Amino acid sequence: MNPPLLSLEEAQARLIALASPLSIERVDVPGTLGRYLAEPLRARRTQPAAHVSAMDGYAVRADDLAGPWHVVGESAAGHPFHSPVNPGEAVRISTGAIVPSGAQAVIVQEDVTRSDGSVSLTGSGPNPCGRHIRGEGSDFRREAELLPAGTRIGPAQIALAIAAGHRHLAVRRSPRIAIIDSGDELSADPETCALHQVPASNGAMIAALAASLPVQVSRIGPVADSREAIIAAFDAVEDADVIVTSGGASVGDHDLIRPALEQWGARLDFWRIAIKPGKPLLVAERDGRLIVGLPGNPVSAMVTSYLFLLPLLRGLLGAARPLPVAIDQRLAGPLPATGDRREFIRARFEAGGVSAVSTQDSGALGALAMTDLLVDRPAGSPALAAGESVRAYLLQNGGLS
Numbered sequence: 001m002n003p004p005l006l007s008l009e010e011a012q013a014r015l016i017a018l019a020s021p022l023s024i025e026r027v028d029v030p031g032t033l034g035r036y037l038a039e040p041l042r043a044r045r046t047q048p049a050a051h052v053s054a055m056d057g058y059a060v061r062a063d064d065l066a067g068p069w070h071v072v073g074e075s076a077a078g079h080p081f082h083s084p085v086n087p088g089e090a091v092r093i094s095t096g097a098i099v100p101s102g103a104q105a106v107i108v109q110e111d112v113t114r115s116d117g118s119v120s121l122t123g124s125g126p127n128p129c130g131r132h133i134r135g136e137g138s139d140f141r142r143e144a145e146l147l148p149a150g151t152r153i154g155p156a157q158i159a160l161a162i163a164a165g166h167r168h169l170a171v172r173r174s175p176r177i178a179i180i181d182s183g184d185e186l187s188a189d190p191e192t193c194a195l196h197q198v199p200a201s202n203g204a205m206i207a208a209l210a211a212s213l214p215v216q217v218s219r220i221g222p223v224a225d226s227r228e229a230i231i232a233a234f235d236a237v238e239d240a241d242v243i244v245t246s247g248g249a250s251v252g253d254h255d256l257i258r259p260a261l262e263q264w265g266a267r268l269d270f271w272r273i274a275i276k277p278g279k280p281l282l283v284a285e286r287d288g289r290l291i292v293g294l295p296g297n298p299v300s301a302m303v304t305s306y307l308f309l310l311p312l313l314r315g316l317l318g319a320a321r322p323l324p325v326a327i328d329q330r331l332a333g334p335l336p337a338t339g340d341r342r343e344f345i346r347a348r349f350e351a352g353g354v355s356a357v358s359t360q361d362s363g364a365l366g367a368l369a370m371t372d373l374l375v376d377r378p379a380g381s382p383a384l385a386a387g388e389s390v391r392a393y394l395l396q397n398g399g400l401s
């Protein structure tokens with residue numbers, strides 16, 4: 001008899017527990033895009049390193065705000081003015097330039113008139129005093145922890161790391177993932193496909209989803225529905241950190257992924273989750289390599305990749321929060337009640353909210369390609385009307401820019 005279905009939370013927790021972060025390497029900062037900090041990011045310098053002007057104008061003393069002032073020099077970005085500013089004096093200053101000693105105020109140039117080497121106030125002046133000055137360390141100070149370990153490195157984090165004085169960052173190495181298409185009905189060539197065949201589309205779809213993360217992908221298949229062929233495929237990708245199959249995960253006579261894994265010596269960690277689509281998902285382990293057996297139906301493969309494979313890859317990359325984050329959305333149309341499995345309804349953005357796509361069939365690629373988000377509906381949920389609020393996950397599915 002089959003064991004009871006696992007809940008989504010239980011299954012995700014088991015998966016994340018298997019995802020020990022990979023070894024640490026040091027990578028030049030721009031090359032870390034999409035990876036996760038393996039150590040907290042600490043500032044190696046203070047920014048701004050000195051008080052700097054936030055505007056183009058004139059630096060004057062705080063006890064000398066009435067003017068007029070004699071312009072005694074210039075502080076430009078990269079070219080500071082080295083003498084103190086005395087009463088009656090102003091220093092021409094540009095945005096980002098160091099405020100010279102003695103000066104505590106910057107008057108924007110729109111508030112003064114300049115003639116014959118002096119400036120006089122014609123506007124409101126530096127109210128309050130100190131405005132238009134970015135104080136030393138107002139962004140960050142040397143030794144401060146700027147970001148915790150496990151933070152994803154995007155454009156702003158790259159800029160911050162460089163500004164904080166880093167040439168390299170410690171990150172986890174990229175996981176190697178091998179994606180296997182399997183099934184006797186699959187054709188490698190979508191242009192020459194007989195009636196009894198379907199083009200092998202899952203492998204390319206899963207690789208495209210994984211491409212949102214810094215992973216190294218290899219693909220093999222289509223592999224025939226025989227234990228020997230599946231085991232040979234596993235052997236061929238033995239150096240992968242994660243092996244992903246799609247299809248053959250269910251209970252049919254030709255669903256051979258589970259028996260092949262057992263024969264290969266892998267330990268089945270869990271199989272079958274109480275979600276729709278995606279019930280037959282399985283996860284196994286052999287010698288530290290993880291095998292994710294996705295269901296063959298394309299929609300089920302996409303949904304389980306999003307809920308399991310991507311979190312697993314994030315876990316290996318050292319993410320602090322490997323699981324996707326749901327957002328609240330308003331329904332533009334009604335939703336039916338759900339049964340005894342938690343459902344992930346394929347939906348898209350429309351005027352007034354989100355709306356379920358035309359068919360929820362887990363084989364329907366046409367509807368999947370229209371899907372922007374997955375509405376998360378717990379088991380036993382009542383029917384909902386337009387205007388009600390739902391939790392949803394934004395799918396990385398192409399339709400949105």
Ligand SMILES: Nc1nc2c(c(=O)[nH]1)N[C@H]1C(S)=C(S)[C@@H](COP(=O)(O)OP(=O)(O)OC[C@H]3O[C@@H](n4cnc5c(N)ncnc54)[C@H](O)[C@@H]3O)O[C@H]1N2
Pocket residue numbers: 181182183185186198199200201202203246247248249250251252255277278279280294295296297298300362363
């Ligand atoms: N008696 C039962 N039958 C089924 C059950 C069940 O509990 N009892 N579960 C159903 C559910 S739910 C799912 S999901 C499917 C998935 O089963 P498999 O993982 O074994 O997938 P296959 O049968 O091999 O294929 C299903 C479908 O997907 C197509 N496919 C497979 N691989 C690819 C690929 N690489 N590219 C494109 N399309 C692919 C395949 O041709 C089939 O049409 O099982 C239900 N059955």
Ligand code: MOO
Pocket residue numbers: 275276277278279280295297300362
């Ligand atoms: O769970 Mo299956 O994934 O409904 O199609």
